[in-house]
Amino acid sequence: DAKTTQPPSMDCAEGRAANLPCNHSTISGNEYVYWYRQIHSQGPQYIIHGLKNNETNEMASLIITEDRKSSTLILPHATLRDTAVYYCIVRVAGDYGGATNKLIFGTGTLLAVQP
Amino acid sequence: NAGVTQTPKFQVLKTGQSMTLQCAQDMNHEYMSWYRQDPGMGLRLIHYSVGAGITDQGEVPNGYNVSRSTTEDFPLRLLSAAPSQTSVYFCASMRSGANVLTFGAGSRLTVL
Numbered sequence: 716d717a718k719t720t721q722p723p724s725m726d727c728a729e730g731r732a733a734n735l736p737c738n739h740s741t742i743s744g745n746e747y748v749y750w751y752r753q754i755h756s757q758g759p760q761y762i763i764h765g766l767k768n769n770e771t772n773e774m775a776s777l778i779i780t781e782d783r784k785s786s787t788l789i790l791p792h793a794t795l796r797d798t799a800v801y802y803c804i805v806r807v808a809g810d811y812g813g814a815t816n817k818l819i820f821g822t823g824t825l826l827a828v829q830p
Numbered sequence: 831n832a833g834v835t836q837t838p839k840f841q842v843l844k845t846g847q848s849m850t851l852q853c854a855q856d857m858n859h860e861y862m863s864w865y866r867q868d869p870g871m872g873l874r875l876i877h878y879s880v881g882a883g884i885t886d887q888g889e890v891p892n893g894y895n896v897s898r899s900t901t902e903d904f905p906l907r908l909l910s911a912a913p914s915q916t917s918v919y920f921c922a923s924m925r926s927g928a929n930v931l932t933f934g935a936g937s938r939l940t941v942l
Binding site: 806 | 872874889922
């Protein structure tokens with residue numbers, strides 16, 4: 716199963732872009748990269764996911780390198796409400812094939828947005 | 831549509847007591863799972879289920895039992911609580927083939 720490596724913490728100034736890196740050098744060709752975040756004491760919240768191409772939604776952008784060994788989550792204009800732990804995780808193929816998603820979380824990156 | 835509902839939100843147990851953490855979802859999701867989160871650590875998968883009648887172990891299954899008799903419910907049982915099981919527990923569900931886990935608000939368990 717592919718593992719991910721993230722920096723334990725990062726700071727970002729309010730209004731600036733926050734770029735959160737993630738290494739997943741052992742990712743398999745059919746594994747997706749997912750990003751979730753967890754605001755203090757709440758349940759994690761889905762942000763975005765991708766396979767090969769860069770993705771963008773209303774919350775963030777996901778940039779995946781061509782070799783797929785790393786990715787970056789971009790919050791274009793960080794606000795104080797974006798202070799949270801951000802998890803980069805890779806989908807694990809289960810015994811029941813593509814319908815199974817045994818998502819394994821690591822320790823994530825604590826993003827602190829400063830006023 | 832309530833999403834994923836966990837009860838209780840808080841519970842204090844004595845060592846050796848048993849209890850069940852309840853998890854219910856009203857989205858007709860096939861996949862459900864339980865995670866635990868300890869201070870300063872990420873989420874660790876305890877058990878998961880891909881449908882009614884099917885369960886499997888995650889990373890840290892010891893000391894916990896689960897069952898999935900209906901699509902809606904996925905209770906987590908502690909048969910003999912230990913202080914090492916003091917943690918925050920999150921239940922999550924997902925439609926099979928989809929990509930998004932929906933989490934409950936969490937249940938904070940303290941074992942004395």
